[in-house]
Amino acid sequence: KQEVTQIPAALSVPEGENLVLNCSFTDSAIYNLQWFRQDPGKGLTSLLLIQSSQREQTSGRLNASLDKSSGRSTLYIAASQPGDSATYLCAVSVMNSGYSTLTFGKGTMLLVSP
Amino acid sequence: DAGITQSPRYKITETGRQVTLMCHQTWSHSYMFWYRQDLGHGLRLIYYSAAADITDKGEVPDGYVVSRSKTENFPLTLESATRSQTSVYFCASALSETYEQYFGPGTRLTVT
Numbered sequence: 001k002q003e004v005t006q007i008p009a010a011l012s013v014p015e016g017e018n019l020v021l022n023c024s025f026t027d028s029a030i031y032n033l034q035w036f037r038q039d040p041g042k043g044l045t046s047l048l049l050i051q052s053s054q055r056e057q058t059s060g061r062l063n064a065s066l067d068k069s070s071g072r073s074t075l076y077i078a079a080s081q082p083g084d085s086a087t088y089l090c091a092v093s094v095m096n097s098g099y100s101t102l103t104f105g106k107g108t109m110l111l112v113s114p
Numbered sequence: 115d116a117g118i119t120q121s122p123r124y125k126i127t128e129t130g131r132q133v134t135l136m137c138h139q140t141w142s143h144s145y146m147f148w149y150r151q152d153l154g155h156g157l158r159l160i161y162y163s164a165a166a167d168i169t170d171k172g173e174v175p176d177g178y179v180v181s182r183s184k185t186e187n188f189p190l191t192l193e194s195a196t197r198s199q200t201s202v203y204f205c206a207s208a209l210s211e212t213y214e215q216y217f218g219p220g221t222r223l224t225v226t
Binding site (some may be wrong): 031032034036042043044045046049051089091093099100101102103104105106107 | 147158
């Protein structure tokens with residue numbers, strides 16, 4: 001059974017700092033990996049999707065990397081801002097009874113202070 | 115409105131009652147999913163659907179029923195609600211199984 005772990009569970013940084021969130025998964029047979037952001041009391045917003053054949057994806061100040069063989073992904077946030085404060089979730093797409101479904105980590109809660 | 119919507123956004127019900135959570139998407143995505151989110155467990159898949167009239171169980175399907183007669187709708191029914199089903203429920207959709215999943219705003223369900 002696929003397991004996804006996110007470290008750290010919580011992170012507090014001052015504004016302007018560059019930071020890295022980590023995600024690891026136990027089974028390398030994935031279709032893709034997706035990073036989400038969740039604000040308190042809200043739904044999930046997709047940030048980046050990396051297909052299994054890709055090594056990284058970039059969107060603005062965000063850069064996500066994928067090392068499928070070692071079962072790891074990182075989300076790099078450059079020049080953090082208070083508006084980046086949220087919970088960040090990593091999810092991997094795995095085969096389940098003939099269909100692909102997402103398995104989620106428990107998230108990293110990020111607080112960026114002014 | 116375009117996108118994926120859920121209703122109701124908040125629901126309080128009593129143990130033993132039947133309750134249906136609605137999910138509607140306007141993108142004509144083939145795939146739809148129901149998740150529940152609980153402290154300590156994260157997001158767990160309840161049911162998913164690859165197309166109209168095709169559904170399958172996820173990780174935690176017990177006590178839930180789904181149907182998908184139309185591509186755009188994917189209701190989730192709790193046949194006899196229990197306190198352990200108190201949770202936040204999210205619906206999601208995707209164009210195909212290897213594409214991004216887009217999530218609705220969630221339904222906060224409390225079973226008393």
